[in-house]
Amino acid sequence: MDTETSCPTRHAARCPDDPRSDFVAQVYRHSRTVIDAELRRLARKVPSLRRTDLDVIAATLEEIAESLLLARLRNAPQDTAPLLRLFDTQRVDM
Numbered sequence: 001m002d003t004e005t006s007c008p009t010r011h012a013a014r015c016p017d018d019p020r021s022d023f024v025a026q027v028y029r030h031s032r033t034v035i036d037a038e039l040r041r042l043a044r045k046v047p048s049l050r051r052t053d054l055d056v057i058a059a060t061l062e063e064i065a066e067s068l069l070l071a072r073l074r075n076a077p078q079d080t081a082p083l084l085r086l087f088d089t090q091r092v093d094m
Contacts, residue, residue: 024073031065 038061039054 024070027069027073028065031062031069035061035065 035058039058042057043049043054
């Protein structure tokens with residue numbers, strides 16, 4: 001359940017000059033933080049879950065984050081850059 005600090009090779013961005021590269025890494029780290037927090041919460045609520053159970057849940061959540069967010073961000077055309085602001089965790093719109 002440790003938060004990984006870098007993206008695995010299969011999650012690497014296309015090009016270091018791509019402005020989305022750092023953003024994809026940030027979204028990856030943020031998703032790992034959320035997954036890890038939820039796994040800790042689940043482990044507290046259901047102490048009968050074994051480490052292997054939590055590993056399966058973690059792998060499933062990682063795959064969901066990959067397919068719903070990361071792969072789409074990596075494959076987004078350059079002209080969709082303004083849409084990336086939707087994921088800006090520093091901004092709060094009210």
